Amino acid sequence: MNKFIVGAVASTVSFAFAAEAMATEWNVSVWGKRRAFTEHVEKIAELVSEKTNGEFTMNVSYGGLSKNRENLDGISIGAFEMAQFCAGYHRDKNRVITVLELPFLGVENLEQEVAVSKAVYAHPAATDEMAQWNAKLLMTSPMPQYNLVGTGEPRDELAEFDGMRVRATGGLGQAFEAVGGVPTSVTATEAFQAMESGVVDTVAFAQHAHLSFGTINEADWWTANLNPGTVNCPVVVNIDAYESLSDAEREALDSSVDEALDHYLANYAELLERWDSVLEEKGVQKVEIAPEVIEEFRAKAATPIRDAWIADMEGQGLPGQELYDLVVKTLEEAKAGGS
Structure with missing residues (x-):
């Protein structure tokens, strides 16, 4: 009887260890604090856990795993399984997706930004370049x-x-340089200090970042309609980790991307709706730039920088013209479809 009880206990313990071993846990490296910019990361973690009954979980770390400029390097060596980074932090490592950072592309809303990003991320040149870093582009x-x-x-x-x-x-940065500005590429987390200390006069951010990183608290004014462009910040996963997932886990992850992005868009829309009240609350003057000034800016920055980018990419053996044309075509289709 004692042998039977001992055997039963041993079997139970073995099963517990096996169940624990079967669970998948990913570490995710982002930075700053939870904000509109990271809501899709938080949402995909939530969805994946729900779809796998807690067998596949993600631990989202805000700066505890890596510096933001080193997230792609961390992915490449498998220091963590998922990370967010911005193309402008290391343009030489992610040349292809910098097409999405060209100034004055004509993107009018976040839905269009998603469309052009998806198109570029799916291009073989983008997947091949990211594979050099053992990274798979998951979502923008x-x-x-x-x-x-x-x-x-x-x-x-x-x-x-x-x-x-x-x-x-x-x-x-190139756009402002084209009209005499002096750009500096301090990271988002360093921007407030740079502004507070007078290292920079101005900071270019999207609305959520001006709030999250405190630059709005130092500001006297905000350009409401300059709209020179944006930055592209993918979420990537380590290829080895992705391929090690079970079929069910991979399906849970892949099927959650669009849901996570929908959540992100809805959340950001709420932020944009209250932006004017934020400016008023903080005493920041809303400045409307005259159309002729914007057109002058575009003339000096858009075409020269685009042509130089295409020539540079082609010179490195990358399909620069094809990538730019893909963005233009996708944007036209998105606008025609009502996005």
Whole structure:
């Protein structure tokens, strides 16, 4: 009888260990704090856990696993299984997706941003380049067109951008440089300190980031309609980790992407609806840039930077023209479809 009881206990313990071993747990590296920019990451973690009855879980870490500029490196060595990064942080490592950061592409809303990102992420050149980092592009982090907050008198003429020290990365930085600005690519988490200490006069962010990183608290004014472009920030997964998932786990993850993005878009829409009241509450002047000033900015920045980007990509053996044309075509289709 004792042998039977001992055997039964041993079997129970063995089963418990086996069940624990079967569970999948991923670490996810993001930065800052939970905000509109990370809501799809939080949502996909929630959905995956629900769909697998808690057998596949994700631990979302805000800066505890890696610095934001090093998330792609962390993915490449398997330090964690999922991460978010922005293309402008290391343009040489993710050249293909920087097409989405070209200034004045004409993207009008987040739905269109999702459409063009999905198209580029699915292009073989993008998947091949990310595979070099053992990374698979999972979903974008769609952001509105960036706009400036600044200190002192509003800068609403192009001549006033000359010498302006601006926090702007990627194609946005190039755009401001084309009209005499002096861009710096400090990370999002460093932007407030750079503004507070006077290292920069202005900061280019989407609305959620001005709130999350406190730059709105230093601002005297905000450009409501400059809309020079945005940055592209994918969420990627480690390829080895993705391929190690069971079929059911992989299905739970893949099927949750669109749901997570829908949640993100709905959440961001609420933020945009209350943005004007945020400006009023914080005493920030809303500045409307004259159409002729925006057109002058576009003429000096859009075509030259686009042509230089295409030539640079083609020179590196990448299909620059094809990628740019893909963005234009996808955007036209999205607009025709009512997005």
